[in-house]
Amino acid sequence: MEDQHRFATRAVHAGQAPDATTGAITPPIFQTSTFVQDGIGGLRNGFEYGRSGNPTRIALEEQVAALEGGVDAVAFASGLAAEDGLLRAVLKPGDRVVLGNDAYGGTYRLLKRIHEPAGVELDAVDLSDPDEVERAFARPVRLLWVETPTNPLMRIVDIAAVAAVAHDHGALVVVDNTFASPALQQPLAQGADVVVHSATKYLGGHSDLLAGVVVLREPELAERVRFLQFAAGAVLAPFEAWLLTRGIKTLPLRMRQHSENAAAIARTLAEHPAVTQVHYPGLPGSPGHDVAARQMSAFGGMLSVRLAGGEAAARALAESTRVFALAESLGGVESLIGYPSAMTHASVRGTPLAVPEDLVRLSVGIEDVADLQQDLADALARVGAGRPVAIG
Secondary structure, three states: OOOOOOHHHHHHHOOOOOOOOOOOOOOOOOOOOEOOOOOOOOOEOOEOEOOOOOHHHHHHHHHHHHHHOOOEEEEEOOHHHHHHHHHHHHOOOOOEEEEEOOOOHHHHHHHHHHHOOOOOEEEEEOOOOHHHHHHHOOOOOOEEEEEOOOOOOOOOOOHHHHHHHHHHOOOEEEEEOOOOOOOOOOOHHHOOOEEEEEOOOOOOOOOOOOOEEEEEOOHHHHHHHHHHHHHHOOEOOHHHHHHHHHHHOOHHHHHHHHHHHHHHHHHHHOOOOOEEEEEOOOOOOOOOHHHHHHHOOOOOOEEEEEEOOHHHHHHHHHOOOOOOEEOOOOOOOOOEEEOHHHOOOHHHOOOOOOOOOOEEEEEOOOOOHHHHHHHHHHHHHHHOOOOOOEEO
């Protein structure tokens, strides 16, 4: 799809030409592991084996690259496989990575327990603090890894500002755009070099697949990532690629509803006596609100709250809702609730990235917001009231 088309049009049409043979408006799933060749070394349309390429996967990659404004995208079997593929393509022993100190626990675990023992140096800093960012570059940095909004405290990082600092010091800038999605935020246009997604989440949107995508600004790095994927084999299967393509077509509509619902719930929770703190960048006066308003078109469907009753209240709330399902993951059409300290971020307990034990994370779905608000009100009533709320 040509670049002049707007986002929603690209979401539906990029990489999705009708089937040339039958005219099917929805491209077929090429559920095959191998492709017949026209003689030895004579490939038909460049395909030989599923690990090196598949038409369904390539159609998805074209679609995501068009949405993020990248020159290429590489689709992996999971979000962490995508992160690992990028890291292996970029890093060598002795390289230093600077990571936000409120990052996804799986990303920290991958860097700390897999790449650090292989010789990579890792430092976690508050990337929302310009002074900390400057201090982080007092020593050489190969890669700056950014999440914004962060998981699970919803901190906002000024992409353009940190990218300018990183580039002044010769570092590569990677932005995990999973929470915002390209429908709400365009990191490459704001100075990032690479975007990564756990496409399991908002891109897929229906909690029925595992996938990851790396989107790249530079062709040379894209080739390195694609070769590493070919050599190591962490490819996305055709059926999952097709499901992901189908989910992306409704991404703009879903993100609009996720954002509207989450904003309404954040406002309600900010007034509840059992809640001491609401983390949502869409609340005026919250840290990072002005930056988020500048670099995002809406504030997304994720928020977290801290409870007056501490750990016991947080655990009780997570286990008391009826519409919000207690589950790992996020970004599906259905609302989910989680207790990060013992679930998504259990791997960072006892580290600088440890999550407050009184914190509950909400992935707000696209259900009727009144039902979601009532569900939380009922659950909070069972938890009990506490001291007044503070936004931030």
